[in-house]
Amino acid sequence: MSNWVIAMMLGVSIFLGAAALFAFLWAIKNGQFDDEEKFLNAAKFDGEDELNDAFKREQKKKALKKEYRPE
């Protein structure tokens, strides 16, 4: 086995692991695990409506932000 195969395999697997780690860190920072009850119930209350609501909320926040801080 040539050396670059080892290097590549190590690199790829560490990269993949790191990607998952960063996703996990992002989720922690985002407060997704702060409330265990809510975290578990979120699956129950998930649906199209909730997705739409979340999108609307983002839009509202963006619109309001512009008013506050005109760029």
Add this chain to the structure above:
Amino acid sequence: MIKDNSNYFCCNGCQGVFKLLSDEGFDSFYAKTQDVKLSPPLEKFEDSSTFDSESFRDAFVKVNSDGFNEIALIIEGIHCSACVWLNEKALHKMDGVIEANINFTNNKATVVWADDIVKLSAIIEMIRSIGYDAFAYDSSIQEVYANRERKSYYLKMAVAIFASMNIMWIAVAQYAGYFTGITQDVKTILNIAEWILATPVLFFSGWVFFKGAYYGLKNRVVNMDLMVATGALLTYIYSIYITVTEYGEAYFDSVSMIITFVLIGKFLEVLSKKNAADTLDIVGKHIPSETKILLDDTIITCKLENVKVGNIVVVSSGDRILLDGEIVKGQGSFDESNLTGESEPIYKKIGDSVISGTTSIDADIYFRATKDFKHSTLSNLVTLLESAINKKPKIQQMANKLSEHFSSVILGFSFLTFVVWFMLDNGFETSFMIGISVIVIACPCALALATPVATLVGLNLGAKRGILFKEAAQIETIAKVDTLVLDKTGTLTVGKPEVVKQSHFEEFDKELLYSLVKLSKHPVASGICRYLENEDETPGEILFDEFSQIPACGIKAQYRGKEILGGNIKLLELHGIKIDFISDNTLFYYAVDRKVVCIYELSDKIKDSASELIAEMQKRNINVVMLTGDNEKSARNVARKVGITELYYEQTPEDKSNFIESLHAQNRSVVMVGDGVNDILALSRADIGIVMGSGSDIAVEIGDVVLLNDSLTSLKDAFKISKITFGLIKQNLFISLVYNAVTIPLAMAGYVIPLVAAISMSLSSLLVVGNSMRIRYKFKQN
């Protein structure tokens, strides 16, 4: 029941909420609640305009980085996840509300809004209109800080564990290569991979150690952080040197493992720390902010701070008295057990003084305020409490004391090793490596894990038996305690009068008596009520034709022409009945048609295993003292029965706390056990305050240990668990020291190869963890 189309409501409030929800399109809320039973919405609220006031803004509202307003609220009335859903949904639908995030576990919410579009009062109104209530809390308190700290530890541990796990499997290849041969090229590739992984562990996860070491040095203390930081950093630099020069063995695995293990130990400590600052918040929360006063012949509600000396305050039966004063109209009994520990209700009439913090049992009175709220007994208590919390003694934990010496010794050894090897002409490289190996092998993993793992097992064991330790360090403190101070009412005794004896004179209808006592809130009546309910079958209830309560005497009722009386001797005298009956206990007379048919004797029962507890404590050489606000007679009575020789009676809350202070002056460490508001000063002043779970909310918040099932057996268990846990902590520390005593000389002599270092490091940690698991076993055995 109110019928509205096909739906039924218990009250207008619920109907209103339902209408509002359907209009807004939130009716799926009711499907989401499933089987949860909702309570009707609250109807009386204080004016929401105060939420817009300048002073409120200054106190609670923050402006976040985007320029929006942010407030922390506690939402009241949340029972299920559907409530969280509804509140969030309703708030998100409002114009100007940017974010609303409610935590189901603690009912705390963060709301972010744009102030020029919507006012905070409108947001509060919205929450109220759907049947909940919200009040602000100061989020700058310690709890938020503690949560943030916890979160940053999660992040650090995630990185450290991820990297360590990956380094481990690379290390397996390294070690296999060490024994079976490996080309230098492959070795370098593996080293570089480990280097990449170890870097974030050292500089991101391990940053706390650098910080700790820096602050330690600033205060001229050699702490464990310094040792971990120097050990890991030197090993890291050395390993980089090895990797670059392609000679020898790199130790990146040791770097990441040291950091990860010690970080886990540190995290366990952070996890079990309690946030003291929150208790003050709770004290304020439990004092209602309003009271009713009589002004120009009308009763109005008034803010407590605005009540002036001389105002007439109106109290109805069952109300809590919030100000000190003198009764000008009415009479009745008051429950003062909260403040004095007196188990019997106290009768008061016009001219008597009432004390804030007590509760009216059956008295509807008017009283004239003699002090304003700031100077009342109740707020004095709160002020005293604040200073008492700050004066709580701190006992340094043994592991911390040990690690300080340990760190300086190891760092010294390591330096010495390096110097000696260098002087013996072994070259800088070899001497440096051996010097470092001393630090690596002495890795404080086992030492760092010794205390937290053992206490965690102890905490869990306690939790299973209804003992809630709020902080891990308390286990160690309880184990060292030499004085146990007990409150009487509610701690040694049940705190409620129970029937101890009954004397029948004639046969009578139990249903009548049961229905009679059920009508009164008086503790004696409730005691008889409980007694009758505990008999073979609970009697049925009947409706009286006529019924009246005679304050401080008893109850009088008419049923099918029969006159029924139930109460104390005064009631009988009032109706011209004469009877001779002498007893030490509280008596309840029951008379039908002016003839006494039965007498119940009640007294505050001593809890089941009280004398066992006292005996056990004396066996352990712990001094037992009883402190009570009650009178001498009942205090001596209880003390004699359980076997306490040292007792102090008629103690005010301040007396109790001064007593604890005097014990401290004699260098004694004290556990105080109590349950009421009258104990909170002493509880917060003692080294450890243990509280009965059914005690007053404030006491439960302030106590360090809570006994959820109120039993004295758990108090005994708490001592037992602490003792065993502390014993095992000592063993753990001993194990890690012995391990070091054996391995450090080997390392100094230069006999330690990397594989041995890595294995022995994990082995010592495993040994400590395994040993801690024995707590459970030992507890069962004893």
